[in-house]
Amino acid sequence: MSRLPAHDMGPAANAFRQEVREWLAQHWTPEQRAEHLRKPFKERGWDVEFSRLMGSDGWIGIGWPKEFGGQGRSATEQIAFITEMANAGAPVQAHNTGESIVAQALFLHGTNEQQDEWLPAIRRGERTFALGYSEPEAGSDLASLRTRAIRDDDDWVVNGQKLWSTGGDKAEYMWLAVRTDPDAKKHAGISVLMVDLRSSGVTIRPSLALYGKTFSAQFYDNVRVPAKNMVGAVNNGWKVITDALAAERVMIGGTRMAGIERAFDHLTEYLKTAVVGGKVLKADPAIRDRIGALAADIEVARQFQMRNAQLVEQGKVPIHEAAMGKVFASELQERLGQAALDILGTGGLLSEDTESAPVAEMEQVLRHAIMGMIGGGTNEIQRNVIAQRGLDLPR
Amino acid sequence: MDLYLTSEQALLRDSAAKFIEAAGPKAARGFRAQDPSFSAPRLRHAGELGWLGILVPGAAGGLGLGLTELALVLEQAGRGLVCEPIGLAAISAAALGQGRTPHPVLDRAMTGAALIVPAFQESAHGDDPLAPRTHVAGEDGALRLTGKKMFVCADGADGFLVNARGRDGPALCYVARNAPGCTLSRTQTVEGRKLATLTLTDAPADLIPPHSSSRNAVDALHNLVLLALSSELLGVMEKANEITLDYLRLRKQFGKPIGSFQALQHQAANIYVRIEATRSLVFQIAANNDAFCIDPATAIALKAKASEDAMIVTEACIQLHGAIGFTDEHDIGLYLKRAMLLSALFGNAAAQRRRYIAAADLTA
Numbered sequence A: 001m002s003r004l005p006a007h008d009m010g011p012a013a014n015a016f017r018q019e020v021r022e023w024l025a026q027h028w029t030p031e032q033r034a035e036h037l038r039k040p041f042k043e044r045g046w047d048v049e050f051s052r053l054m055g056s057d058g059w060i061g062i063g064w065p066k067e068f069g070g071q072g073r074s075a076t077e078q079i080a081f082i083t084e085m086a087n088a089g090a091p092v093q094a095h096n097t098g099e100s101i102v103a104q105a106l107f108l109h110g111t112n113e114q115q116d117e118w119l120p121a122i123r124r125g126e127r128t129f130a131l132g133y134s135e136p137e138a139g140s141d142l143a144s145l146r147t148r149a150i151r152d153d154d155d156w157v158v159n160g161q162k163l164w165s166t167g168g169d170k171a172e173y174m175w176l177a178v179r180t181d182p183d184a185k186k187h188a189g190i191s192v193l194m195v196d197l198r199s200s201g202v203t204i205r206p207s208l209a210l211y212g213k214t215f216s217a218q219f220y221d222n223v224r225v226p227a228k229n230m231v232g233a234v235n236n237g238w239k240v241i242t243d244a245l246a247a248e249r250v251m252i253g254g255t256r257m258a259g260i261e262r263a264f265d266h267l268t269e270y271l272k273t274a275v276v277g278g279k280v281l282k283a284d285p286a287i288r289d290r291i292g293a294l295a296a297d298i299e300v301a302r303q304f305q306m307r308n309a310q311l312v313e314q315g316k317v318p319i320h321e322a323a324m325g326k327v328f329a330s331e332l333q334e335r336l337g338q339a340a341l342d343i344l345g346t347g348g349l350l351s352e353d354t355e356s357a358p359v360a361e362m363e364q365v366l367r368h369a370i371m372g373m374i375g376g377g378t379n380e381i382q383r384n385v386i387a388q389r390g391l392d393l394p395r
Numbered sequence B: 001m002d003l004y005l006t007s008e009q010a011l012l013r014d015s016a017a018k019f020i021e022a023a024g025p026k027a028a029r030g031f032r033a034q035d036p037s038f039s040a041p042r043l044r045h046a047g048e049l050g051w052l053g054i055l056v057p058g059a060a061g062g063l064g065l066g067l068t069e070l071a072l073v074l075e076q077a078g079r080g081l082v083c084e085p086i087g088l089a090a091i092s093a094a095a096l097g098q099g100r101t102p103h104p105v106l107d108r109a110m111t112g113a114a115l116i117v118p119a120f121q122e123s124a125h126g127d128d129p130l131a132p133r134t135h136v137a138g139e140d141g142a143l144r145l146t147g148k149k150m151f152v153c154a155d156g157a158d159g160f161l162v163n164a165r166g167r168d169g170p171a172l173c174y175v176a177r178n179a180p181g182c183t184l185s186r187t188q189t190v191e192g193r194k195l196a197t198l199t200l201t202d203a204p205a206d207l208i209p210p211h212s213s214s215r216n217a218v219d220a221l222h223n224l225v226l227l228a229l230s231s232e233l234l235g236v237m238e239k240a241n242e243i244t245l246d247y248l249r250l251r252k253q254f255g256k257p258i259g260s261f262q263a264l265q266h267q268a269a270n271i272y273v274r275i276e277a278t279r280s281l282v283f284q285i286a287a288n289n290d291a292f293c294i295d296p297a298t299a300i301a302l303k304a305k306a307s308e309d310a311m312i313v314t315e316a317c318i319q320l321h322g323a324i325g326f327t328d329e330h331d332i333g334l335y336l337k338r339a340m341l342l343s344a345l346f347g348n349a350a351a352q353r354r355r356y357i358a359a360a361d362l363t364a
């Protein structure tokens, strides 16, 4: 058994991939990778210096319209790009929330001044963001969020608490959803602020997630945010959030798929030499069936991604289609994690610091899969979307 | 499914439940970075309560009880994420006391003064315990062990029960931790528990004779291992499920308890069915087998089922919690990691299924 066949994304994206690879070969060398891997697991993936390097070579915002300094790349090319970066294990987390969610919202809802100030800084890798949506009482039911912002002169004064912000212990700015009208219907009284996390009154409490990386809780105590940092009109935040999310949804899958493909390759690498009870494991029909089923599912997940990218290219907004892609890919990752543990046996238990390379990380795949099944809207909520929006079943 | 317990069995279960109140996730979390990753005084406390000698006959100083009692105690240990290896210690004591003359280390094994654990695995894939590569040579009184055992729960252990190939088939041998030729190298697991590779080079050992009712001493102890780990896995699932049910009743979204959503009710029902399946297997096997002569195929089937269910159940419990279940601070993740550990030890579900085919002679 050897590696998965490359994902054919069509001539333009395939050629672009090659360009990305060449850049990576120069700027993300084996030495740099090795150095990155020497960091504790929870520190990996977020590297401001690397983000600036990418920014200076024009690799941030490749999908942005040219008028905003981007390359105007198609959705398919963006997926190709994300996949290549993830395959190489290049650290992109420091800039990718700003580059995707924040930038999308600024294109659609930002003032000219905001676009002129924030977009170039994001594109240079100089402004890092985390997402401040979830609260203790507002998870799946995001619209019930209560963090309050009250206008006072030229500022909004923010009070409240946010949870689970990925990278929220490292970012400079929070993309913060706040309630600006407590009397309106719940979706109608929300606004979005870009909050400097170094402001006085912000307390950040990092915590470790089960997959070995951190997220943060933040407490806002009379934090003053300049009114010019509100994106979109007052009380129009729900529209800002959903527009930004729609564009984002397709892209999330790219990183996930790369993780899946890498883990799959690790597994087949292990199988090349594995012998159990005197028998070559890869010859075992049950193992072959399992590997074959996973490979087939990976092909399917790739096609889900391509279809969503094409919808975006046709100017459509994939809703239930994006939900299907997410449910399928995250649960595929879980199946892959389970298969890896089954196949690796007790050795699959060993944590990242073991000597045998293919084995390391494998159980982490499983723990990571649970993130995909909860984060970004749980799979239960996605299934509600598929049933209600996709199949038009009654609510 | 209610079990019909005698009043003694109920008492035993309740005293075990009391013991675990003092354990639980908080203690388990604290032990992750410690060496050994359990409390030696609490192991001795388990000894005082008689659990380490639960299967040892009264004449040899044990409680002389059966598999149901063992399963009841270990189910509680699983619920409480107890870090003291009570199960492995208790079945090792049973083996040490099974011959006409008990092994001299038995008394200390029963009080918890010494920790003895089985060391059977030679690969990551749940090997046939009756065909080990480790071999034993020499005459009784001057036996020597040579070989390598993997994934041994050697944390804090003073000695090991090793299965080895002898002149007359598989033999069970005792080797002391500090015996010449016995070395350990440790590895870290995701759960925090350290496992070790045990290398034996001409290490002096004692033969452990079989119980009069068993087919073979290695077979008997191995089946006990599978039952013990499965009983603990059962407790892990039960407690994870209870924590989750509480949360489903408490947590509100969209103005309703999330437990009122049918999508979650169905998942909760699936979890319940899995737990009850493992539960009935554990207690059926416990009720219908002699402690030293458990049917190997059913023991293997049990470990396969418990290992698979515990992983699926604890993952689903996290999913039902949402993000809060995904934090390291929340207890539910500890149940997943404990399930990962116990499922993998002595062969995971896949390994057990493979062995079942051989043990039950399905392809003959």
Ligand SMILES: Cc1cc2nc3c(=O)[nH]c(=O)nc-3n(C[C@H](O)[C@H](O)[C@H](O)COP(=O)(O)OP(=O)(O)OC[C@H]3O[C@@H](n4cnc5c(N)ncnc54)[C@H](O)[C@@H]3O)c2cc1C
Binding pocket: A130, A131, A132, A133, A134, A138, A139, A140, A141, A163, A164, A165, A166, A167, A209, A215, A370, A371, A374, A375, A376, A377, A378, A379, A380, A381, A384, B251, B253, B254, B258, B261, B263, B264, B319, B320, B321, B322, B323, B324, B326
């Ligand atoms: C690793 C990770 C990273 C994250 N990063 C961020 C971040 O950067 N920024 C941020 O703001 N948030 C982040 N989140 C939070 C994420 O958006 C929420 O976890 C998610 O929206 C679910 O909310 P909750 O955790 O409160 O679960 P709850 O909404 O309380 O859900 C609990 C359970 O109930 C189910 N449920 C809820 N409502 C329904 C329904 N109507 N029908 C059926 N089932 C239902 C859920 O599916 C789940 O199983 C992250 C989460 C994780 C796990």
